Amino acid sequence: MRFINTLIAVVVAVVVVLFAVSNRSVVIVELWPFPVRIEAGLYAVILFAALLGFAAGAIGAWMGGGQTRRDLRAAKRRQRDMEQSLARMKEDLAAARAKAELSQPKV
Numbered sequence: 145m146r147f148i149n150t151l152i153a154v155v156v157a158v159v160v161v162l163f164a165v166s167n168r169s170v171v172i173v174e175l176w177p178f179p180v181r182i183e184a185g186l187y188a189v190i191l192f193a194a195l196l197g198f199a200a201g202a203i204g205a206w207m208g209g210g211q212t213r214r215d216l217r218a219a220k221r222r223q224r225d226m227e228q229s230l231a232r233m234k235e236d237l238a239a240a241r242a243k244a245e246l247s248q249p250k251v
Contacts, residue, residue, distance in 0.1 A: 163187055
């Protein structure tokens with residue numbers, strides 16, 4: 145699995161480098177309501193937009209999974225409580241068996 149991840153990362157890196165080398169033209173980026181004018185390489189503008197979209201998607205996915213994470217934490221708490229309860233019941237059963245063996249008349 146680690147090899148596959150490394151291979152995918154290398155392929156993505158090569159594609160990004162080739163993209164950057166192929167799109168070196170300078171473009172002017174203006175943000176309409178603001179008096180901001182930035183001159184940057186086309187590759188930088190496109191990669192920044194892709195990064196911004198990825199971040200927005202990741203934040204949206206994380207926020208969308210909030211209920212699932214909350215349910216998972218509650219289930220883990222219930223599981224821990226049940227395991228502790230089971231351990232106490234096993235101890236009580238062992239104590240009851242030991243007590244029953246002591247109270248049995250010896251033949």
